[in-house]
Amino acid sequence: METIRALLGSRVLFFDGGMGTLLQQRGLAPGELPESWNLTHPEEVLAIHRDYLAAGADFITANTFGANRLKLHGEPYSVPELTAAGVRLARQAVELSGRPAFVALDVGPTGKLLQPMGDLPFEEAVAAFQETVKAGVEAGADCVIIETMSDLGEIKAAVLAAKECCGLPVFVTMVFDERRRLLTGADIPAAVAMLEGLRVDALGLNCGFGPKQMLPLMDELESCCSIPILVSPNAGLPVVVDGQTVYNVPPEEFASDMAEIVRKGAWMVGGCCGTTPEHIRAEAAACKGILPRLLPDNRRTVVSSGNMAVEIGGRPVVIGERINPTGKKRFKQALREGDIDYLLNEGLKQVDSGADILDVNVGLPEIDEVEMMRRTVQELQGVLNLPLQIDTTSPAAMEAAMRAYVGKPMVNSVNGKEEVMESVFPLVQQYGGVVVALTIDEGGIPEDAEGRLAIAEKIVRRAADFGIGREDIVVDALTMTVSSDQRAAEVTLQALKLIKERLGVKTVLGVSNVSFGLPRREVINSAFLTLALSAGLDAAILNPGSERMMEMIAAYGALSGKDAHCAGYIARMGAEPSPQPQPAGQVMSLSQAVARGMKAEAVAGTRQLLSEKAPMEVINGVLIPALDAVGKGFEQGTVFLPQLLMSAEAAGAAFDFLKEEMRRTGTAGEKKGKIVIATVKGDIHDIGKNIVRVLLENYGFDVIDLGKDVPPETVVETVLREKVKLVGLSALMTTTVPAMEETIRQLRAADPAIRVVVGGAVMTREYADRIGADCYAPDAMATVYYAQKCLAGE
Template identity: 60%
Template sequence: MKFIERLGREWLFFDGGMGSILQERGLAAGELPETWNITHADEIQSIHRAYLDAGSDIINTNTFGANALKFPDNLREIVEAAVAHAKEARRQAGREDAYIALDIGPTGRLLQPLGDLPFEQAVALFGEVVRIGAAAGADLVLIETMSDSYELKAAVLAAKENCDLPVLATVIFDENGKLLTGGTVDAVVALLEGLGVDALGVNCGLGPKQMVPIVKRLTEVSSLPVIVSPNAGLPRSENGKTVYDIRADEFASLMAEIADLGVQVLGGCCGTTPAHIRKTVALCKGKPFVPMAKKHRTVVSSFSQAVEIGGKPVIIGERINPTGKSKFKAALREGNIEYILSEGLTQEDSGAHILDVNVGLPEIDEAAMMEQVVTRLQSVLALPLQIDTSNTEAMERGMRLYNGKPMINSVSGKRESMEAVFPLVKKYGGVVVGLTLDENGIPDTAEGRVQIAKKIYDTAAQYGIGKEDIVIDGLAMTISSDSGSALVTLETLRRVRDELGGHTILGVSNISFGLPQREIINANFFTMALQNGLSCAIINPNADAMMRSYRAFLALTGQDAQCAGYIAAYGSQPAAAPQAAADSAMPLGEAIERGLRERAAEAAKAALQTVPPLELVNTELIPALDRVGKGFEAGTVFLPQLLMSAEAAKAAFDVVKDAMRGAPQETRGRIILATVKGDIHDIGKNIVKVLLENYGYQVLDLGKDVAPEVIVDTAIRENVPLVGLSALMTTTVVSMEQTIRLLREKKPDARVVVGGAVLTQEYADSIGADCYARDAMATVHYADSVFG
């Protein structure tokens, strides 16, 4: 039976750890596990066979780190051998009912604009592995241990575009239910469901106990089968070996509890063995199987936030749009992206939940501008975006590079429009705005508009797009030319809600076009629309009258518990303060916190007219970074924003350095950073480097896959008092321990700080590190304590 016919209909079991078992069988510190596909074929086959004998239905190829970055010369040989070993093990075990998953892990690099890896290059890297593995005979693709939703999207697109196999995806959450780059369970589920994967879930990083809250949320929001593959507890070092604290019996017992939460696929990750899987299968296979229920949630998401449509009305900020805005048009013509970013940030501050993005001008390349604006916006703010264009090329470029599940504005009831837009929504995911107009124009009656809404629903279903991913625009037409138009729009909203069970949206301010004092009409019509079931309102969130109507409506309808939102907005001031214009001067500290590089540089130049350079650093730059760092530690600022703030601070530092040219340069201290031998994943190291340099430290970056001897020799030669070591994989933390041991012997006065997804405080203590840094800011704090 085909895999896809069984998935979600019966219990399925993945295998367990590969790298941790290879270590037990002699994989040397720093040795790449994938090379054993060539050098130790019998060992790889025997591990696969042991998992099949234990009851695994799916075995993962030994290709977790296989990509052209790590294997530029023999990638095909590595991947083909891996698939061949899995197939041979299946034959030897007599398990023709089992399936082979092409295992794809992260590249270890951050994608642009946060890192240096272009999105399309990431897609190409993953695509090459997919093509080789699919041709070699894999039955499905498993994308696993992803900590960045943008890289996750690149991998899923690569799989979808390069094979027709089922695609499964699992990510690595921390104990707070967040990805490294800030993604929540809800945001990840929205992204993956939009991209059309066949199952999703969580693996690695945590043991089964720590995963329970995450799994509960996954089963609450996912409509797809859920996969859970924990580590065998938390790692520690014993006699130079990495061991895990949960044995097979306890692991199986905990997995049985997880099975009862409503998941469909179980397996193991680091530290688990065939014994762990055998006992898990024995305890869980006989449990009642519950297929995942369709949730019918309407969700749009960014890299870190998910906004559900259908409960509390959603505000969509309309200011990123050139219509009637001369300054915005000038910004588009001049490529002044920071003006556009400022418009977005201002709307976020004013209470918008989603931002509409329209960059269409006849004289510019709209597709290129959409790509640039979407990419930059999602690097400095966390709100989801609505991609607003009638240009299908611009629409696709924006959707492809968008880090999340966007709203799409729009499709109409015209067949040409639906044939152009729905394939894009099906491929990339999105919640699309359906305009109630067709080849015959805009109906004058609510009945006519409701019929077009039905046509849009029915046609979308033919593309596999559910009604939950359509939001109907009832079309607000100006009452200055038709005094009854508002009533038709309100009836349309009410009937879509009551008769069709759908969600609605309006560009509210269209109702008052051509009238004086438009905000009077707009605000009152907005309240009426909300009363008639309006789900989403495209408005100017900087307009006080509109937000007063919105907040009052929530308070009056019981959607603002204890009137908390209303009181927060109006309780401490007699009248709302006017919003700053997007092109007004911005203080240096705010520009850094916002991640606006050009604004930070301009503010630094202006401040240096009256403030000495070093005073500016100590009173403005460092405090701003501290505020961002505290927000990151509190979970209110996410990694992309942290990195963009660091980039803005760097731009300001560069201005300060120019002002101090010729004067003695001071540094707070010198620090070595390195990713240890055998590990090419340098995301964590590079993030730490950016922050340390912005705090005034000189970083000697030795790169990735660095031998212990190189690190120690550099520390001795340069007399560096602090060494930072990073590792992502369990198979390489042994190299970290060797490096620390050699440092203690050769340079005992050096302090060592360690970090990485596989590490814990207990593990860091057991290998002799002086400090375990669970995130980049922790490394900065430790450096401050070392250097005083």
């Protein structure tokens, strides 16, 4: 529908207003599905549309907000039926009016939360939205409006669904709260970055607030958004009158505030809850004469997560490089074992060290990189807020990660090879992203700065063919090893300067390669980093755990004036060093440290014991008895859950230290046997199961944690593959106990010798017996005791 795109910005365009309240006035009962009226009371819906058209609306929003298969429960109508009927009614109203107005297919939220916060898989959300969009497009919609959204992940699913089903213009409006964030935490720059990356036609605000409260949000939008803005507020804030929620800003007041919103830059305006044809008539009268403002040019290099945006080009940005198996034995082992927790910890450590973006590379020949990448990205986004840099040479892994990613990712990387550009650029075009461009092509890495500039130029040009602007490209002029060629550093720096100057793109470098083969590499690395920063480097890929490098970055920010008021420097360097509570010369014994739950002291105590005992003696003679004593206390009601866990964590630190020691000295460790644990299908609360895991691990068991919402088949399959004899299942709700029963049934069928221990908030001994469990664990220690009993002597 090119006419809509052509019309945008030529004059202010008007959407219609609220539908729900008007339907209620016409007899829709509370709790009744508004969309069902498309079939049962079409004349009422049609009449409302016609009122809005008569009031001056250019866009009629079809009555399809809730037509989504995830929302309809036991309704006698199908989604395609309700959607098609809704769009046809809007179409009919437009035709009857004789005005050149457009029909917008209305797409509202699913009412469910996406994984990992909720239980809705991303692709299921996409499929549900697709069903609605397909039906709407077939029935004759002119554009798609995705509205009242409050979760960036869900918005992405809806936008992808719309774009993958049709070429119609797509508009997205969202509900921000008084903290200027979406319900799931995204601020305005984060939302704008993702939506611009997804190439929607317009974005903006609806619901939540009245026009007055939206004015400051408009200012923030205008400061970061470069595409058309659409705003549909409620008729003021909700007021409760006689127990009912009403919106009571009258049409004239609403209209004059809307004129202010248009003057601030909105190109399209309408209304949401509580607005009526009278509001839209007044709004159109007040705004008609105002010329839409020119779109501001806010094209900056920005990546985002589901929560926050990071701009590349202000103060130097640190991209943490630690989630990468290259040269790391322990990391490779974690990848092979699917030990996501290890990866998450690597990520969280870098957050604490002050990284701005985290690089994610999980490439290992013997694993399924596509699935691992997708899962790692999703899990990382579940526990931390920084934007991620998707680092892979596999186009399939890159796409899987970019699709699952919430926000606008950094993508590492493209280069000057035609074949690579042809596989990477379409992904950036489809999903949005800032892509790292390496100055290498079919001819290799040019030895001089001009050669690298030429490749960068080619990449920028070719990107434009895919509609990718230079603000979405960050060039890496490649750091080479100075010990093999002493001109290497100089060439890189020259190329960096040249590329910035000539192409106006931002730059990035991996720093540490420069010192390869030299002693005390950090000295060289930090000096090179200083030179690169003063040559204009915008982002550095490095280990944020390196104090020296991070101090350098902080110092550069202060000296260059890019760190306003030296605030970042002071925050990093001005903090008091944390006090060491350890009195000199006194080491707490390992047993005491475990009893009190002190991690550092447990490690110190272990170190001391190792001077007289072998590691296995420490474990069996001191550590386990110490933990047992705490466990006894828990059973007797003198020690409570947090202390029990702190003790387990202290013991865990001691274990890790001992394991490292045994690895170093080549003594074989002793595992006490494998256990599979899982929270059953349908259940998404896993704290109880996690507590059991912590304890089991610290008692030396090898725990395979399948997570939450685990289908019975997965449990059975894992148990058979890993030859496990003991399974722990957790369920929180009476509604998920049947899933537990089914899991036990399938386990028994697969191998009658498998033992099953169950626990969870609703579990009782009677329940456990009835569903055929071998053991009922009323608390976390009970599972440990049962495991010791079952797996003894293995």
